[in-house]
Amino acid sequence: xxxxxxxFLGTALRIGRRLCRDAVWSDGRCGWLGWAIEPxxxxxxxxHRAMGALLYDGGAGIGLYLARLxxxxxxxxxxxxxxxxxAQALTACPALEAAGEYGFYSGLSGIAWxxxxxxxxxxxxxxxxxxxxxxxxxxxxxxxxxxxDIVNGSAxxxxxxxxxxxxxxxxELLAAAVRHGDHLLGVATRGEAGWSWDTLGMPGERHLxxxxxxxxxxxxxxxxLGAATRRSDFxxxxxxxxxxxxxxxxxxxxxxxxxxxxxxxxxxxxPPSMLAWCHGAPGIGLARLALIRLVPDEPAIRExxxxxxxxxxxxxxxxxxxxxxFSLCHGDGGNGELLVLAAETLARPDLLEVAQAAAVRGMQxxxxxxxxxxxxxxxxxxxxxxxxxxxxxxxxxxxxHDPAGIPTPLLPAxxxxxxx
Numbered sequence: 001x002x003x004x005x006x007x008f009l010g011t012a013l014r015i016g017r018r019l020c021r022d023a024v025w026s027d028g029r030c031g032w033l034g035w036a037i038e039p040x041x042x043x044x045x046x047x048h049r050a051m052g053a054l055l056y057d058g059g060a061g062i063g064l065y066l067a068r069l070x071x072x073x074x075x076x077x078x079x080x081x082x083x084x085x086x087a088q089a090l091t092a093c094p095a096l097e098a099a100g101e102y103g104f105y106s107g108l109s110g111i112a113w114x115x116x117x118x119x120x121x122x123x124x125x126x127x128x129x130x131x132x133x134x135x136x137x138x139x140x141x142x143x144x145x146x147x148x149d150i151v152n153g154s155a156x157x158x159x160x161x162x163x164x165x166x167x168x169x170x171x172e173l174l175a176a177a178v179r180h181g182d183h184l185l186g187v188a189t190r191g192e193a194g195w196s197w198d199t200l201g202m203p204g205e206r207h208l209x210x211x212x213x214x215x216x217x218x219x220x221x222x223x224x225l226g227a228a229t230r231r232s233d234f235x236x237x238x239x240x241x242x243x244x245x246x247x248x249x250x251x252x253x254x255x256x257x258x259x260x261x262x263x264x265x266x267x268x269x270x271p272p273s274m275l276a277w278c279h280g281a282p283g284i285g286l287a288r289l290a291l292i293r294l295v296p297d298e299p300a301i302r303e304x305x306x307x308x309x310x311x312x313x314x315x316x317x318x319x320x321x322x323x324x325x326f327s328l329c330h331g332d333g334g335n336g337e338l339l340v341l342a343a344e345t346l347a348r349p350d351l352l353e354v355a356q357a358a359a360v361r362g363m364q365x366x367x368x369x370x371x372x373x374x375x376x377x378x379x380x381x382x383x384x385x386x387x388x389x390x391x392x393x394x395x396x397x398x399x400x401h402d403p404a405g406i407p408t409p410l411l412p413a414x415x416x417x418x419x420x
Contacts, residue, residue: 007329008359008401009072011367015394016069018058019062020081029091031059035375048379053092056108056151056329060089061090061386061409067118068406072398079122086115090130097137099145103382104156104412105212105387107147108138113160113413116167117379134254135164136371139176143183149199150217156412158221162228176229181225184218185237192261194244195237209248211283211410212329215241215257220287220411223294235295242291242301245284248302253279254311275315276330277321277410278394282338289338289345290411309342313351316358327376328392328410332358336396337410340403352403359400362393 023030034052037044048382052058063085070079089111101107119127139161147153158177165173188195189207196207196215208214212260219241225233248256258280266272274280285308291301299355312335314323324330336355343352366373372381376388386409399406407414 003044008397012394012397029088032384035377035380053089056105058084060114062391064114065391067121102138102141103152106152109160123239126140148215155221159412193247195240196244210279212278226325281311288407299338299399325374329387333396
């Protein structure tokens, strides 16, 4: 691409300034109103409400984006709003701790990580200190059998604890990560085809695949633990999770099915395959890229990563392709993130060009015309949060501006990727 990366920063800054404009302030803290997805009457519905505190769809995620944007742009208003958002997110921590919600995207550890990352981006020692305290609070919570995946469970907490333990040389955080890893091993369903986990608490249902709620996310957590502790049982569990997913792979599609029972079957009566961070090749590809670093002697892992990348790149490159929205969770932003990370991990700069081209199309269609960016809440308008909304779209553009320096938010506690 000939596009100047500064254009990505400029668009990210315009998105960030709109977030600053729309923030609602009180007593030095700020929050937002926006669209979200909530369960109601046995189904998921779109609602307009105050954004909460979480990394996934609340102030922690928005604050993380604005903090990284402030560092890249030097904008003082963006900096002040980032600080206000993260301060507001921290007010939710006592209630989350009391409820035992230690998860990454929807719990205590994600707020701690966002405040730590944001504090370091802003050179704000007070935020970093609060983040360390909250992460220690998360570490003390006992594992729960209904909190397993990377969104709300042990598989998201483990990488966050390991990252914090490395930063602070804290053996207690490492011990807590091991405790949660042992819990994941203990509750695994072990079959001849591999290991899986009931992440939805629905006995009799097939266990899910993928990064957000399935075996891929748990595989990454166990492999991270295996690398940190040199325990072979954690690495064996990671490989057993990959083996379970492998039994469902569809070569003709280059994808893996979405096994949720409430998803409408395809024309053949079989579960469909999504192309998203949460379900399908993009998220599984991100997990495989992480596993390449952790288990480099497994050639099948690299092969699956390359398949997921090809499938995702083809969707983003096709005329009229894409998902119809730009969110990180299940839109073109998240799918483009796979290509950004793959360009780094696999030393494939052509993949970065595909992600850049998708972003430029979005910039021309939406930003340049003043049209709203399509977000990830069905049937709704723009929403400000990280995984479903404009903070995540802005973060994707920020990543395109500085892929090596700004880590992806789509792998728990990820640092800058090393080129392999």
